Amino acid sequence: MSTPKPDQSPSTIADSTVLNKYKAAGEVSNSAIRKVIAACREGAKIIDLCKIGDDALAGGLSTQYTKDKKLYKGSAYPTSVSVNQVVCHFAPSATDTNADQELKNGDVVRIQLGAHVDGFAAVVGDTIVVGTSAESPVTGKKADAIAAAHYAAEAVQRLLKPGNRNMAVTEKVQQITGAFGCKPIENMLCHEQKQNDLDGEKQIILNPAAEQRASFSSQEFAPYEVYLIDLYVTTGEGRTKASSLRTSIYKKTSVTYQLKTRVGRSAYSAASKQFGKFPFALRDCEDERTMRMGMIECSKMGVMQAFDVQEEKPSEAVAQVTFTALVTPGGVERITSGVSFDPSIVKSDKKIEDAEILKLLQTSPKIKKKPASKPAAPAK
Numbered sequence: 001m002s003t004p005k006p007d008q009s010p011s012t013i014a015d016s017t018v019l020n021k022y023k024a025a026g027e028v029s030n031s032a033i034r035k036v037i038a039a040c041r042e043g044a045k046i047i048d049l050c051k052i053g054d055d056a057l058a059g060g061l062s063t064q065y066t067k068d069k070k071l072y073k074g075s076a077y078p079t080s081v082s083v084n085q086v087v088c089h090f091a092p093s094a095t096d097t098n099a100d101q102e103l104k105n106g107d108v109v110r111i112q113l114g115a116h117v118d119g120f121a122a123v124v125g126d127t128i129v130v131g132t133s134a135e136s137p138v139t140g141k142k143a144d145a146i147a148a149a150h151y152a153a154e155a156v157q158r159l160l161k162p163g164n165r166n167m168a169v170t171e172k173v174q175q176i177t178g179a180f181g182c183k184p185i186e187n188m189l190c191h192e193q194k195q196n197d198l199d200g201e202k203q204i205i206l207n208p209a210a211e212q213r214a215s216f217s218s219q220e221f222a223p224y225e226v227y228l229i230d231l232y233v234t235t236g237e238g239r240t241k242a243s244s245l246r247t248s249i250y251k252k253t254s255v256t257y258q259l260k261t262r263v264g265r266s267a268y269s270a271a272s273k274q275f276g277k278f279p280f281a282l283r284d285c286e287d288e289r290t291m292r293m294g295m296i297e298c299s300k301m302g303v304m305q306a307f308d309v310q311e312e313k314p315s316e317a318v319a320q321v322t323f324t325a326l327v328t329p330g331g332v333e334r335i336t337s338g339v340s341f342d343p344s345i346v347k348s349d350k351k352i353e354d355a356e357i358l359k360l361l362q363t364s365p366k367i368k369k370k371p372a373s374k375p376a377a378p379a380k
Contacts, residue, residue, distance in 0.1 A: 011120075011195055012224040013326055018120060018195075021065075022226065025076070026122035026324060026335035028060035028115040033124050033338050036079065036111050040103060040128055046081045047092060047099040053079025053113045054284070064117055076114035076121035076198065078249060078281035083107050087185070087232065087240050087310040087318050091248050093283040098245060105131030108142055110320040111338070116278065119196035123228055125322025126338025134344045141235040143348040145319035148180035149233040150341040151352060153321040156190075156204075156231070157365050160325055160332045162223045166204045167216070172357065173206045173231070179352045183207060183238035184231065185318075193226040193324065197277050206231065207238050225327045236316035242308050249307035250295050251279040257301045267294020268303060279307060331366035 013019040036053045057075050065071050080091040084107055092099035103109065107130045114123030127146055129138045138146060152173045159169045177184055184206035192200030202219045204227070205212060221227075234240075252272055259265045267290060271280060285291040298304035312318050326333045352358055 013226060013328065014224045019326070021117040021120040022122060022324070022326065023335055024064045025073075025115045025117045025120060028057060028064065028117075029076075029113060029122045029124045029336050031060050032056035032079075032113055032115070033111055033126060036081070036113070037126065037128055037339055040109050040111075040130055042103055042105050042131055044103045045100050046083065046090070046103075047094055049081045049111070050079045050091060050283075053081075053111070057113060057115050061115055061117070071118055072276075073117045074115070074275070074278070075280065075284070076116040076278045077112060077123050078279065078284060079113040080111070080249065080281075082110045082309075085311050085314045085316075085318075086243060086245065087234075087312050088112070088320070089247075089249050089307040089309045090245060091281040091283070092245075093248060093281075093288060096246055096248065103130050108317055108319070110318070112320065112322055114336075119276070121193060121198060121228075121278065122324045122336050123198070123322060124324070124336035124338060125230070125320045127319040127321070128339065132345055137345050137347045139347050139349075141317040142319075143346050144180045144350055145182055145233050145235050145317040146341075146346050147348040147350070148177040148182040149231050149319035149321045150346075151361065152176045152184070152233065153229065153231055153323065154361055155357065156229050157323075157325060157332050157334050158360055158363055160221050160227060160327050161365075161367060162221055162327060162329065164221050166202070166219045166221070169204050170206060170208065172360065175354060175357060176352060177233050179354070179357075180348060180350045182233045182235050185234055185240055186238045187212065188230060188232055190227060190229045190231075193228050198228055198279075202227075204229075221327055223327060223329045227325045227327065229321075229323050229325055231321045232318060233320075234312055234316055234318045236312055236318075240310040240312050243311040245309040247306045247308050248282050249279050250282070250299065250304045251307065252277045253303055253305050255302040257303050259297055259301060259303070261294075261297050263290060263294045264297035264301075265294075267291050268298050271298075271304070329367070330369075331364070333365070
């Protein structure tokens with residue numbers, strides 16, 4: 001795939017060319033995650049599922065904008081498959097611990113991946129339980145977490161409308177997840193997206209610590225913005241811990257530092273050239289061993305961000321819904337999604353009872369156009 005272009009003037013979805021590139025990336029990501037979900041059967045190995053996702057991203061991108069051979073396109077997030085208490089960021093190489101772990105019926109599986117076209121990215125994440133159906137539905141804590149994440153995501157889409165503010169999203173997400181006996185995972189951020197950058201200036205925090213709530217900047221959503229919504233909901237206390245599983249995902253930061261080691265400089269240069277500022281998995285690097293060694297200095301000095309694997313207590317359930325949303329004058333369009341939520345399969349014994357939230361969920365993500373006012377009759 002082509003290497004990143006130098007940064008250009010900011011482009012927004014007010015431009016139909018940019019809008020179409022976002023949607024093309026969304027089509028690729030949606031198709032890829034659905035292929036991974038379809039393969040999540042008893043006996044499937046994590047590493048094989050990751051390969052299905054990565055191959056689907058590459059294959060889908062190869063059909064987009066085929067006439068422009070120089071167009072920069074590629075993965076915006078490598079396929080990660082996190083099972084049960086492993087919450088997120090597990091994108092192993094073939095030799096990593098648990099890479100060949102086989103799925104079992106009843107396992108909770110969170111999948112995340114993403115594609116970009118010309119630096120305009122669409123990322124998607126979803127949660128499934130292996131071996132479930134209407135005859136064998138999801139119940140208990142697993143159902144609570146999945147339902148909480150689903151309804152919270154539906155609310156977020158409606159609250160992203162122009163003129164609303166980020167802290168209103170925080171409040172409503174906490175109310176909805178609380179109705180299911182759940183909490184968003186603490187300190188996780190949702191970001192505005194820009195071209196070649198998933199970490200834009202505007203942010204939404206879904207479960208801030210006390211000191212963060214006081215200092216977090218209140219910001220208003222505006223037309224033609226794009227957001228990456230990353231919802232993780234747990235039946236636990238909302239806190240995760242670093243896993244003993246090896247970190248495999250990294251992303252270039254805006255920090256500048258003169259790296260001291262040759263292997264660090266080489267790894268930084270190779271990753272920057274191949275992936276730009278998008279997250280990448282070490283398994284996608286030509287020289288994985290050298291890249292892993294180089295990332296030690298790069299992450300220590302802050303020029304690369306390490307996406308450490310996180311874990312929850314085995315007794316708790318965690319659900320994820322991740323999507324890219326386009327904010328327009330006509331409403332909020334969600335361009336990525338996994339499988340549709342099916343209440344005949346996910347059966348929580350809890351429900352939302354707050355009248356204000358129920359009203360919000362019944363509203364459309366679209367904004368109704370106000371009828372044009374009739375001109376005043378001429379004076380006689």
